[in-house]
Amino acid sequence: MKRIAVFAAACAIALPVYAQTVATVNGQAISQEKLDQFVALLIKQGAQDTPELRTQVKQEMVNRLVAVQAAEKAGIDKQADVKQEIELARQGILVRALMADHLKKNPVTDAKIQAEYDEIKKEQAGKQEYKLRHILVKDQKAAEDLTASIKAKKVTFEAAAKKDSLDPGSGKNGGELGWGPATNYVPEFAEAVQKLKKGEMTDKPVQTQFGWHIIQVEDTRDVKFPELAEVKPQIEEMMRQQQLAEFQQKLIKDAKIK
Template sequence: MVRSHKLLLAACAALAVFSTSALADDPVVAKVGTLEIHQSELNLAMANLDPQFAQMPEAQKKVAALSGAIDVKLLAGEAKSEGLENDPAFKERMAFIKDRELHNAFFKKYVVDTTTDAEVKARYDKEIAALPKEKEVHARHILVKTEAEAKAIIKELDAGKDFATLAKEHSTDPSKSDGGDLGYFTKGRMVPEFEKAAFALKPGTYTETPVKTQFGYHIIKVEDVRDAPPPAYDDVKDQVRQLVMRDKYLALLEKAKTTEKVDILDPELKKGYDAINQPKQQAAPAPAPDAAAAPKP
């Protein structure tokens, strides 16, 4: 699956060149001798600018792209005058580029242009329905340096003192300003000792003894326990779209392989090719976004 996803991303990236089609009104923006540079060529040059130009103002990017296009025309003219376009190596490269661009055109026509919002939403709903339920807790904590301090705070809690107020007064954790509130978190987001204690508590209860971690001593209170909500559609729709397009892309490849036999003559290359082209397993659920979760205490 990793390979297929990389293939899809590569195909998408290649469309940066392909997708800038010739304009119906395609004015000449510059001339190099008898050669003309049209707006469509400038658009292509801009689409292929090095990433280092990404943060530049639009006007500067256009100038950089035009400069590059002029350089290309200048040396391309020299190359033609020397007959390099008839060089066998050049012809081989151009044949490869042609095949690659035809691949990209086919990909755009039958994958990119056919993938609808309705398909993406349906795939999202399917993946969400298949996700296993996962518990998450909403907890607060008070972090202090010594066990004696923690035990003294627990006594104050036992006497009826407010947890959030005590957190603001005593905690050394940045969450103290929010009354020790860590928000909701699932298993795997906190250090093991803290996590074990938090998930063992019932809503409204706190640890009766200090919990020691590498950060110090904690008193933990659980406010709520619930099933973790799935990632919101708007947060993952781009990732889900990639899944839909990946499956369409793989289906196109598999169909093509039924009509065109792939025969690899080199044994080592065949072994490597077969290893990365095993029958594809069912797609994994759409990953949740790296949403900011409660910091480790």
């Protein structure tokens, strides 16, 4: 008997970690391996591996298994809508894992980010941004009259904007819109701005969906492109999304879809 007990103890000691049981629920075992996998998933999400975390994870696994067993006993897992949800969740997990695997095997390197940055910077070279003022009024006649008054120096642009502009944001500041590229504005407004030089004002009012505008270009300058360090996270994320979109399109293209 003594030999049998010693032999049994030796077997228990030699039992692989993954086969060890940390808890049982109604006879169903929760293995150390499953607990470690759960903890590893949480660590990937930013958690710290501590005894407290492992205790919480163990309790959570017990709670879930109790509920799952109850659901299965009630036949809930056989319900059509529940089976559909389970399948959709499975598909979602697989898709996310596939995309993560693709990015891991095809990382967006610093060299690729630098090349993309250089290309964007090249495209932006020579583009202008403008320091603008504008006056917004309801009808064309009012805009034409104000334009004439400003040109005749009967009133300054700033004073006219404060008095007559319907734009609540810029009107109180003399029509000041600040610096920005023409593309910040609706097409009709942007087109008028690009035709003006520093210090010039529109000869004729410009109509947009908002009303009639009198526009003045106070100053112009070349667009200052940000340093790579400032935009690297945005460029990297953009490239990751592009890469995933291209990968997905390739999968669809290569699939036999009828």
